[in-house]
Amino acid sequence: MTATTTVTHTLVARNLRVDTVTGQPVLKGVSYEIAPGEVLALVGESGSGKTTAGLAALGHFRRGLVHTGGDVSVQSGDAAPVSVLDAGERERRALRGSTVAYIPQDPAASLNPALRIGRQIDEVLETHGYGASAAERSARVGEVLAEVGLPDDEAYRRRYPHELSGGQQQRVGIAMAFACRPSVVVLDEPTTGLDVTTQTLVLRTVAALTTEHDTAALYITHDLAVVATIAHRVAVLRRGEVVECGSAEEVLRAPSHAYTRELVTAVPHLDGTGVTAASAPGTHAVASASDGDAPAAGACAGAGGSTPASSGIPEHTPALSVSGLSVSYGDHRVLRDVSLDVRAGECLMLLGESGSGKTTLSQCVAGLGEPHTGTVSLAGAPLAASTQRRTAEQLRSVQYVFQSPYSSLNPRKTIAQSVELPLRTLTDLDVTARRARVAETLERVRLDPALAQRLPDELSGGQRQRAAIARALVTTPEVLLCDEVTSALDVSVQATIVDLLCELRRDLGTAMLFVTHNIALARHVADRIAVLRGGEVVESGTVDEVLDSPSHEYTRELLANTPRM
Amino acid sequence: MFRLILRRLAVSVAVLWLVSLLVFVATLLLPGDPARAILGQQATPERIAALNEQLGLDAPVWQRYLDWLGGVLTGDLGTSAASQGPVTELLGGRIGASLVLLVGAAVISTAGGLALGTWSALRRGRAVDHTVSGISLVVAALPEFVIGVALIVVLSTTVLPVFPSVTLAPPGEPVWSQPIQLVLPILTLTLVVTPYITRMMRATMSEVLDSGYVEMARLKGLPERVVITRHAVPHAIGPVAQVIAIQLAWLAGGVVVVEFLFRYPGIGQALIDAVNNRDVAVVQAITLLIAGVYIVVNLIADIVGIMTNPKLRAEVSR
Numbered sequence: 001m002t003a004t005t006t007v008t009h010t011l012v013a014r015n016l017r018v019d020t021v022t023g024q025p026v027l028k029g030v031s032y033e034i035a036p037g038e039v040l041a042l043v044g045e046s047g048s049g050k051t052t053a054g055l056a057a058l059g060h061f062r063r064g065l066v067h068t069g070g071d072v073s074v075q076s077g078d079a080a081p082v083s084v085l086d087a088g089e090r091e092r093r094a095l096r097g098s099t100v101a102y103i104p105q106d107p108a109a110s111l112n113p114a115l116r117i118g119r120q121i122d123e124v125l126e127t128h129g130y131g132a133s134a135a136e137r138s139a140r141v142g143e144v145l146a147e148v149g150l151p152d153d154e155a156y157r158r159r160y161p162h163e164l165s166g167g168q169q170q171r172v173g174i175a176m177a178f179a180c181r182p183s184v185v186v187l188d189e190p191t192t193g194l195d196v197t198t199q200t201l202v203l204r205t206v207a208a209l210t211t212e213h214d215t216a217a218l219y220i221t222h223d224l225a226v227v228a229t230i231a232h233r234v235a236v237l238r239r240g241e242v243v244e245c246g247s248a249e250e251v252l253r254a255p256s257h258a259y260t261r262e263l264v265t266a267v268p269h270l271d272g273t274g275v276t277a278a279s280a281p282g283t284h285a286v287a288s289a290s291d292g293d294a295p296a297a298g299a300c301a302g303a304g305g306s307t308p309a310s311s312g313i314p315e316h317t318p319a320l321s322v323s324g325l326s327v328s329y330g331d332h333r334v335l336r337d338v339s340l341d342v343r344a345g346e347c348l349m350l351l352g353e354s355g356s357g358k359t360t361l362s363q364c365v366a367g368l369g370e371p372h373t374g375t376v377s378l379a380g381a382p383l384a385a386s387t388q389r390r391t392a393e394q395l396r397s398v399q400y401v402f403q404s405p406y407s408s409l410n411p412r413k414t415i416a417q418s419v420e421l422p423l424r425t426l427t428d429l430d431v432t433a434r435r436a437r438v439a440e441t442l443e444r445v446r447l448d449p450a451l452a453q454r455l456p457d458e459l460s461g462g463q464r465q466r467a468a469i470a471r472a473l474v475t476t477p478e479v480l481l482c483d484e485v486t487s488a489l490d491v492s493v494q495a496t497i498v499d500l501l502c503e504l505r506r507d508l509g510t511a512m513l514f515v516t517h518n519i520a521l522a523r524h525v526a527d528r529i530a531v532l533r534g535g536e537v538v539e540s541g542t543v544d545e546v547l548d549s550p551s552h553e554y555t556r557e558l559l560a561n562t563p564r565m
Numbered sequence: 566m567f568r569l570i571l572r573r574l575a576v577s578v579a580v581l582w583l584v585s586l587l588v589f590v591a592t593l594l595l596p597g598d599p600a601r602a603i604l605g606q607q608a609t610p611e612r613i614a615a616l617n618e619q620l621g622l623d624a625p626v627w628q629r630y631l632d633w634l635g636g637v638l639t640g641d642l643g644t645s646a647a648s649q650g651p652v653t654e655l656l657g658g659r660i661g662a663s664l665v666l667l668v669g670a671a672v673i674s675t676a677g678g679l680a681l682g683t684w685s686a687l688r689r690g691r692a693v694d695h696t697v698s699g700i701s702l703v704v705a706a707l708p709e710f711v712i713g714v715a716l717i718v719v720l721s722t723t724v725l726p727v728f729p730s731v732t733l734a735p736p737g738e739p740v741w742s743q744p745i746q747l748v749l750p751i752l753t754l755t756l757v758v759t760p761y762i763t764r765m766m767r768a769t770m771s772e773v774l775d776s777g778y779v780e781m782a783r784l785k786g787l788p789e790r791v792v793i794t795r796h797a798v799p800h801a802i803g804p805v806a807q808v809i810a811i812q813l814a815w816l817a818g819g820v821v822v823v824e825f826l827f828r829y830p831g832i833g834q835a836l837i838d839a840v841n842n843r844d845v846a847v848v849q850a851i852t853l854l855i856a857g858v859y860i861v862v863n864l865i866a867d868i869v870g871i872m873t874n875p876k877l878r879a880e881v882s883r
Binding site: 055058060062063093094095096097098101102104106109110111112113114115123124127128176 | 775776777778780781782783784785786787788791795796799800873874
């Protein structure tokens with residue numbers, strides 16, 4: 001540790017190396033340093049080692065990981081810097097929660113469900129001997145709750161985590177981390193899974209607290225738009241190595257490393273730039289014939305509406321029509337009188353936050369939902385509410401791509417078997433015709449034929465989602481329902497999937513209902529938007545109308561809270 | 566919460582009633598005639614008929630059931646055909662003796678199983694874990710009479726003659742007046758039950774130790790002791806309580822074999838004697854008692870499950 005780093009930086013990691021117990025390197029010499037009051041964003045895709053690098057700052061390595069070299073040191077106030085990794089068990093415990101605090105990704109999983117939230121905050125203070133008496137600690141709990149914008153009364157402190165919303169839970173997590181006034185906080189994707197409005201609130205809270213208390217913050221994320229909002233400096237992590245590090249402005253505006261450029265261009269923008277299929281070698285290993293005229297950035301949306309329908313449906317009859325749809329769970333009305341139309345070759349974005357009823361709506365269309373009132377019709381013919389009472393032809397015509405490709409493919413069936421299944425049950429094609437159709441569809445979604453005989457576990461997230469799309473497309477449906485299909489994927493993978501969907505829609509003339517919470521994708525995939533809130537469509541129109549002149553307060557709020565780069 | 570507990574209680578009462586019906590029907594189907602069993606093979610048909618009338622065995626089945634049920638509800642379990650005394654008197658002392666065994670085994674195996682399971686989970690993948698897993702699997706595979714006999718061989722007869730293999734207390738004196746004779750029966754029952762509790766505790770504890778809130782508790786700098794006792798164990802207890810309940814309920818039945826093996830004067834012995842003597846009233850009383858223990862223990866496990874889960878606790882009170 002040289003004098004220069006110790007004077008200016010609160011948290012310094014030097015040449016940090018971590019391996020798995022089997023000897024696979026996870027971090028290959030990662031270095032970073034953070035000054036007091038500074039927010040360093042550690043950016044990377046899943047599997048890049050960013051959480052490992054963050055947890056190392058607390059001297060914690062998850063099961064199966066071993067520290068093999070390098071060091072992390074923290075400096076608190078005017079004291080000499082302390083090495084976190086050399087410290088003994090007792091000293092390390094004394095640092096955790098008091099000098100270095102951690103804010104986890106999933107607050108619902110990280111708060112003890114059986115302890116009241118006031119107790120959980122107090123516990124940190126008690127362990128680290130903050131305050132002389134219980135009364136003093138209690139006062140601090142109230143203070144820190146107020147700081148994160150939560151009520152500080154006794155009744156609120158006596159709540160259990162499950163009695164709080166996701167955003168409130170995350171703010172309790174932040175309160176817990178800031179309780180002892182730490183010098184360093186490590187934030188591990190704290191806003192993933194939160195609605196944009198809540199995300200804005202949480203980001204503001206974090207920014208205010210770090211500035212006010214001169215706390216050094218390590219902000220781990222994969223979302224570059226969030227980085228632009230909160231970070232002063234950015235370190236880009238790829239396969240356990242920092243490939244680029246610099247000020248946020250520099251890295252996001254003028255990335256010097258090819259990988260950073262790829263990440264930056266993959267971020268969807270409200271104005272329609274970005275989201276190009278990454279040009280990294282290997283991504284398009286299986287180029288189809290249509291690859292040459294792949295859509296340019298953002299060029300896909302808007303073209304679909306006028307694409308002639310190949311299915312011979314009269315122009316004025318929508319491929320999918322929902323009218324007066326209502327669903328209730330007991331007294332709770334999930335959907336109220338929802339009506340919408342999707343024409344052949346058109347993509348309708350169904351936009352809504354968690355709990356808006358968007359998944360319920362798409363499940364009703366697919367026939368997977370609860371009993372409902374109102375009608376769902378396919379090319380003018382009404383559909384039964386349940387898949388069991390729909391004909392094979394109707395089932396073939398409406399297909400569904402689920403949110404998580406990790407759980408929607410049967411782990412014991414090969415990709416080819418999974419893709420073939422709808423053909424076996426819904427069509428009367430013979431074996432050779434089915435095989436040919438499967439091969440053709442896998443090629444269409446640009447999945448290497450060699451992967452067809454693999455099990456889902458052996459594929460990456462993006463490849464699995466391609467397989468799931470292939471399974472939906474194999475029956476050449478008239479209507480494709482995409483339920484948050486990109487939200488479980490990394491940004492660069494999201495870009496390739498969005499491109500693929502656009503291309504398929506244009507080539508096949510499929511009507512698409514694209515369900516999402518991410519308004520930034522609008523110009524990249526959709527022709528029209530319907531905004532769903534509390535089970536009601538509060539606004540609908542073409543993408544340009546909704547984004548440029550939103551008529552409903554809620555849409556305006558969403559637009560204002562969406563982070564931009 | 567009280568509403569859910571009340572509902573469980575109502576279900577338990579209904580189950581108990583069904584059990585009483587089954588017990589009654591089952592004893593009807595028991596081969597042999599009680600009057601003939603009492604009077605012996607030489608009895609004349611007249612004397613059998615007279616005894617049947619005296620015992621109320623000539624009344625219609627439903628009336629005999631109602632009489633019996635009424636008696637059970639008012640604490641009168643009928644008259645033992647063999648001893649001619651009231652069943653309650655016959656069972657009084659024996660219930661106490663069996664309870665000593667049950668409670669002793671329950672306390673030791675629950676505490677031991679939870680501790681061993683937690684210890685094993687904390688040392689996942691190490692030698693200690695493999696040893697505990699291996700031994701508990703072997704012991705779990707052995708039936709109780711094999712364990713009992715093995716213990717007698719090792720600790721009572723050939724190798725280390727330390728404990729008595731049969732109960733020595735003279736009739737009339739409580740069994741616990743000589744505690745040494747309780748060791749082997751309790752040890753046998755404990756060894757039968759502990760492996761299941763240990764394995765279940767290890768499994769749920771492993772899961773809880775990998776959870777976000779345990780990691781968070783460590784990252785808050787809490788001492789490991791607090792992490793385990795406050796953040797991990799309470800979450801593992803809920804699911805394990807169900808297994809403990811099943812095991813304790815099994816104890817109530819398993820005691821029959823163990824008491825027979827050690828000639829222990831408890832209800833198990835009494836049940837075997839009663840079946841041999843066609844002593845219908847005693848068989849009915851003991852079967853109902855064992856069923857009752859089953860139901861009560863399971864009810865307690867459900868309540869523990871509700872209490873350790875604040876989410877369930879809150880939803881129920883709504």
